[in-house]
Amino acid sequence: MERSALEAAGKRYRTEGISRRVRNIAVSAIKEMPLLAQKVPDCISLGQGIPSFPTPAHIVEAVCRHLRDTAWSGKYTLGPGLPALRRAFADMLVRERGLWVDPETEICITVGAMEGLCASILTLVDSGDEVLLPSPNYASHIEQVLLAEGRPVFFPLKPDTWQLDMKALQKAISPRTKALILCHPHNPTGAVFAKEDLQMVAQWALEHGFFILCDETYDFLTYDGRPYWSVLSMPELRRQVIGVFSFSKKYAMTGWRVGALVAPADILDHVMKVHDAAAICAPTPSQVAALAALEGPQECVAHFRQTLQARRDRVCAFLDRMAPRLSYVRPQGAYYVMVQFPPQIGDSMTVALRLLHEARVITIPGSAFGPGGEGHVRLSFGGTEAELDEAMERLAQWFDQNTA
Template identity: 55%
Template sequence: MARVHKISRRVQNIRISATKLMPMLAARIGGCVSLGQGVPSFPTPPHIAEAVSRALRDEPGIGKYSLQPGMPVLREVIAGRLAEEKGFVVDPGTEVGVTVGAMEALLMTMLTVVDRGDEVIVPSPGYASHAEQVLMAEGVPVYVPLRPADWGLDVEAIRAAVTDRTRAVILCNPGNPTGTVYDEADVRALCALALEQDFVIISDETYDFMVYDAAGNPAPMPFSPASLPEMRDHVICINSFSKKYALTGWRVGYVAADKRWMDELLKVHDAAAICAPTVSQYAALAALTGPQDCVDAMRSALCLRRAQTCAALDGMADHFSYVIPRGAFYVMARYRFSHAASPEVARRILEEARVITIPGGSFGPEGEGHLRLSFGGEQEELAECFSRLGAWVRENA
């Protein structure tokens, strides 16, 4: 009799996120357009591709491992950016680690901070993989609702959720899936609570470059908890090159933290990946040191797509309500035409309208009754998405 091999509890307790599952389902259906996965439509900027091409010809070490925490010159540039943009002063030699995207940096952090049974507070709705990574670390995600009127941070609700098992609070700012940008006063209040209750803020700053003002134009980066010197031992800062520089497929990001944390984080990095791909680190270096007009162009395009998305939803006001996004390229749209659970609604829209959306319930309890819509796609595709979605709700609502 064949032996049945046991699957570990940590794997049985997690699942593939809906942001990945819905495009997989769409691929089987065919002919779909996407408001789903958060991948901007922009190609990798030419100057980055050209810099990597030169390095492939001229740098013999590009096909080999880099130093385990990353190329020294890249860590130096990252440290310079952190100091310039956030006032977060770190030693590039001991307090910056280059990772396989922000996702590896997040998982490294969870496995370093969280023991079995420890609690991590996850604002809800929140990025689905944050909670899955807490579960992978055998911790307990504790969902705390955001303010429903504006998806703002409810620090008093977080205070009420803190227990003697609380080890961390996840702060994703700007937010995925809500498109929120947390007010500086609320972030400062959360930092004060972290110091008072001795927990860590895991600061996911992947979308920090994409903030809108009231008129829908690009605005300054949100306030980072890493900018406060007193938070030195209580914050782990994580970022990515994926969205800002259209490097999603290159899989490169970084983590920055006090040396006490970094020494432990790099143990996980060594066991999981050894180092980030060296070729991708060259791409990241070219991104940071090259011209930044590509970022400005992407921001301007996303501003137009945001306006297009809001206008389309306003045209379906009988069927959807939403909070205007202040950052990232997502909007959480509450549907008014059905009491069905969000996975069922998203599946029907996929199968009947051939439009990919992401069920809001996958982002935590407060996401139920919503669909996350991404406006990262080209304007032509967005127009087709909303044309199909509008026709579908008129017929089925």
């Protein structure tokens, strides 16, 4: 079974002369499905997690002013990023998360969370090291571990709630465990993991000496007033934890490519070598945008959260009408839902490709998220209400015809 949607659709990759590291990885299906969709007229995307909102006007204005009035807008910044941005980020961490971090030595501004994740994994993981990943899990974490020649070790989430299966996680820990990657609110399931479970996981990390890499991309996005908690808050774990943050979803800035990484100073020293080799620095105009986002009004974040919660309710109402053929677990955060379909229609790659060509809706095959994702397609509800309604009607019709 191909992990790659392009290969499943017929693409063949050259292997001669290509490194083993790169032969072994795939472009995640999240990015491949929109490529395939370019050839399908009039299709609607429930695929990649792109919120429909434009970047707030005050952020765009600040960048325009900066480009016009400042001579250094088009130049590199220091490798770790603009000092003022690092200070503003550290202030935000104190204000919103109760976390004290030194902006001089413990923060690096990155090219999105993605570069922060990749640089962290390349810094920590040696060939053959085991990295624990929930299954299902965000596809790019898997490819990044493979790129570092690490060994992804999957532990299943509980399929009825998508919460951490603590027995399975404990069983997966071995003397070769180097790190655990944790992302919540969780992509692709929308789960917000229970604080008691996370505290237990942190205890195991201390006992066994492995790192925890916290992907905080959706830290602002929990629904129904549910509190958010991360192991980053545990002072006793500080030497073993890296936090990776994103401006993409919180401030509708997916295209600006800016994020931030928080790590103990003696680990960040090494992460900086990878960051320098791969990126030099995050784009300067994007850092200016991130600074404006942090210093400006925060109402947009609450507005995004409320709007996305209403969109979750809308999509869930559609899915309820498709029961019992389709089933799902109600997302508690992020903006994804894993939809389980009857196994007789085929595997998730086949179903996602048929949905693209026959229903003209982009979904992501569950197999892209590890073995625990098979039997599902992931829907993103970041799109507008009109897009969601039309896409869900198309899905309902397709599943009616194909699961009767």
